[in-house]
Amino acid sequence: MTAPGLLSVVGIGPGGRAHRTHAADEALGAANVVIGYGPYLDQCADALAAGQRVVRGEMGDEAGRAARAVDEARAGARVALVSSGDAGVYGMATLALEAAAALPEGDRPRIEVVPGVTAALAAAALLGSPLGHDFACLTLSDVRTPWADVERRLHALAAADVALALYNPRSRGRPWQLGRARDILAGHRPGGTPVGVVTDAGRAGQRVTLTTLAELDPALAGMTSLVLVGASTSRMAGPWLVAAR
């Protein structure tokens, strides 16, 4: 028998109301329990309802939040587990689904994944349409993936000549990976390849910088940045960066 609760893993988009979906609003508003990393809860505070139990989590405890969300739903609650961007793209969905799958089949709560506008899409829209043709999303975080694997993928994706959206390009603990990725990509693509660095897309303090692969300064990027690298067919159309077909 399936437990009666429901866990909605909710992608809230880049932050703020504008790029959030109706389905996300509805899942947040209908929940008894809302669980998320504190700053993300603040970003969707306008969609929360009175009387909800709100559980503010810490950075780094994603697995703990996923397990708690599954437990609450098993116990019969309607739970919203908040994820930035799209819940299924470097988001909370995998952790929640794995936590539920580890339970005996009859103990698993119902789970729905509510998609959202992932950072690559929000960032791209500010530059033009750099992801208008084939592209790949790649995280530069080597916290859970060996850096050798990241490098192997970078080489293969560079060879595929698709535009790239680089997630988690740089943080205090990972200061050199973006520079190394730039150097790898520069071995496959011309130095003049357009690169966009977008920080805090769709949030207060949003910054957009257009540069080139040869001139990319990793210091432009931080924890909340997304780096977009053009393919060989990417070009400037007036002030806009577009991916040609």
Next chain:
Amino acid sequence: MTAPGLLSVVGIGPGGRAHRTHAADEALGAANVVIGYGPYLDQCADALAAGQRVVRGEMGDEAGRAARAVDEARAGARVALVSSGDAGVYGMATLALEAAAALPEGDRPRIEVVPGVTAALAAAALLGSPLGHDFACLTLSDVRTPWADVERRLHALAAADVALALYNPRSRGRPWQLGRARDILAGHRPGGTPVGVVTDAGRAGQRVTLTTLAELDPALAGMTSLVLVGASTSRMAGPWLVAAR
């Protein structure tokens, strides 16, 4: 001098209100002129306002719609150009930006791209989180790209071992490309690699099929399908397809 109009290229998501954003609603509701392919206009009819001029376009005349939208905005209108999914992912943004860029700088209208939930994200959410780690989006349409280029990218992306979201997998005029793509991918990935075929995600008649690379029947897919192919780390977690890290 910039013309006074505004062109919003609006991604309405997969169709229907649930996965549409507030920014999309607002751009649609505030427009004087709404331009789009007929069925997409029907999908966002609830966001349109009384008194708007609505221009229903035909399949295949995307460039004509983009040019018309730019012209209307140049003439001072507030224009919403409707795109399915995300306006910047195989959407109308590139065409609109290129049409505007072809004008003398002073004649270009203001343009904003309103991002949305692209088909890959909507489809993935129905399967679990198959795009939870690195992935690429690739169109199998060879209407404007030589098939040899598509094949080259398929090989390189398969080698990169990222999950794949295949757009435009099959239509009446392009019946064999998906089978050929399957055979190419099967040269790089095990036959048991999980594959999801999602048709009409988030719309009436939504269908989700889970299969494997070896058993993928191209006839499962049509004009409104999205095919998701796992990477080597993709696996079933209970009933859900997830991308492991």
